[in-house]
Amino acid sequence: MTTISPVKSQAPSKNRDMRGKSECGDSLLAYEAMTDTWSKPDWECEGVRLYCGDCLKLLPQLPAGIVDGVVSDPPYGGSYDTDYTRFSGGLSPNRNWGNGIVGDDKPFDPAPWLAFEQVCLWGYQHWAHRVPLGTILVWCKKRDTQLGTFLSDAELAWTNKGRGCYVCQHTWHGFDRDSERGKVLHPTQKPVALMRWCIERLGGASIILDPFMGSGTTGVACVQTGREFVGIEIEPKYFDIAVTRIDQERRQGRMDFG
DSSP: OEEOOOOOOOOOOTTOOTTOOOSSHHHHHHHHHHHHHSOOOSEEETTEEEEESOHHHHGGGSOTTSOOEEEEOOOOSSOOOOBGGGSSSOOOGGGBOSSOOTTTTSOOOOGGGTTSSSEEEEOHHHHGGGSOSOEEEEEEOSOGGGTTSSSOSEEEEEESSOSOEEEEEOOEETTEESSSTTOOOSTTOOOHHHHHHHHHHTTTOOEEEETTOTTTHHHHHHHHHTOEEEEEESOHHHHHHHHHHHHHHHHHHHHHHO
């Protein structure tokens, strides 16, 4: 079982220009092609391109072969109730997220993302019948003494490489968290450390796409691991949060390694 913890951003390579191009020649050419042929992003900085819109409408504009990894936590299609004030335990009124998650009112279809070279999608148990065999990632989000208590012990992701099953232990249960304590930015927010673990499992993937970006956790993880990132979020309020988080992480990385 892997136990993960927060880390500082990796130092930017000396061979990266102001757009964040990679030392790798293939990645450099891919980034140039993406810059030249894809639509202008709503926010862009140093290897990060963020779009506020519907990912299914933007996907056809993505040049083939540009992105070599997809890491995302999509809406599962369960009409998830995001009013957490219904739980006992003293959660504050601001934990009522209102109208839920866009796209969660219908079953998730992973088909548009299966053509990518490497894929990691959370919520596997909700759409397992729609994907072929692959590797299963298990995020155990409770401590041993909490297992079997209120709400799920773990969450599952599917990846399209291999046939294994791997467990990551990172406590994220109510107010008991190993990281990012008090930072509640999205109703289905994942820890940065978890998404970093997912990205690192993709191995050589250097340009990561998150088509359901939410509050930008995958983007922060990409900055920390030195990857390029393309993020798409349909809700403007979460898009703005993602921009702030990713930009802050990028600036912090400069301060740490400048």
